[in-house]
Amino acid sequence: MADPRRVLLTGASRGLGAALGRGLAGRGHSLMLVARSEAQLAQRVAECSAAGAHAASCTADLAIAEECERVARAAEQRFGGIDVLINNAGIGPYRPFTDHSATDIVRIVALNLMAPMLLARALLPGMLARGHGHVVNIASDLARRPLANMAPYVASKFGVLGFAGSLHRELRARGVKVTTVLPGIIDSSFNGAVEGGQDARWAMPTADLARQVIALLDLPPHLVADEIALHPVDGDY
Template sequence: MLARKTAIVTGATRGIGKAIAAKLTEEKMNVVLVGSSNEIYKVEEELKGKGCNVTAIQADISNEQQVKEAVETTINTYGSLDLLVNNAGVGFFKLAEETTLEEWQKLFEVNVQGVFLCMKAVLPHMKEKRAGTIITISSDVARRTIANGSAYTASKYAVQGFSGAVSQEVREYGIRVGTINPGMVDTYFNNSQQGVPEKEDWLKVEDVANAVVYMASAPKHMVVDELMLHPLIQEYPNV
């Protein structure tokens, strides 16, 4: 169902984004890898070495011009765009009064403004073809609050609200918009290490990648508005 279609995955340099990109190539998709550093070209080389059809673009998703150029390059290269995965994000845990304005602004530039700009850039093309899927990798804190995470939680609540509103705006065009909200994932979040023993029972990046494929592969008449993912060991309130 996804074969020969084209996807953009932001934040594809490592962690969840890289796993999503790799999984989509297994589904025989053309995948455009977007990352903020030149490390994205190493991922391109690695996946091409496995026979995958990928293109890397170094871009800052909080920069409107760079986002527009990335989308234009995708369409010019592959002729179409079927799936956008908004995965790029940053986060940290601090008390509200210890959070600097610069940290707050950076968080919202990437987590919220980046999602807005990427959606804005792809929607005209998807509306014209009257089809497309947009998936944003958010967080379970888009549905609950946590201490020491006021800025991060606020950004994810914003993403959830924005995605829900856009979903209602574009359904008449056959475009599906949804979010995947994972709990604890064994990745590099908050400058931590991936694969350390204390994260053994956490979600794996492949779990999130599989959820993306599930959501993107839903039949045309169906939209998966939201998926909440948690490891069994994580304690969390009913949401």
């Protein structure tokens, strides 16, 4: 796939998504940044533009199915097509299962599992028509490992792995790659944490992880990373 590429990045306002945006901007890619926080997204667009990227934002709650379609269309219209979809937005409250409300459960599954499917569904026809594309899903090492007090989150990430692996097998002969990233603990603002300052041996700095994810976009056409797990060396896994 030729550079620069046109990228739709979800969860771009902070955490790993913000680091991915910065890293992609430095490579000159065109970026459609998506999240709910308008002010934070505006800051990210300014940073990415200053780094030389053609950056725009679309504010959306991706737990709402119709918003996924709207965001995909806005991105395609803005850039004339999308080459790379990075499904990064995610939520995962840590609490006993019965302390999750019904709404909590629906929103976790809607954002973490349904939105990646709906965005892929909306953008894949364009990628397939052009004969190239890449869908990158940020799952979790919990996509393979059950954990108490995170049952809906873990279920959604198991689902992402199943969806993405199946899609990979369906599309690999048609020029579109599907990659699932399974990170361990990230030093981000996930679940109310304060980003930055954690020991890098226990929680991966977002810039380090972003660099590895972006490198996956540079694999030659005949190579695909369908699944990749990355952990801090002393992480609990």
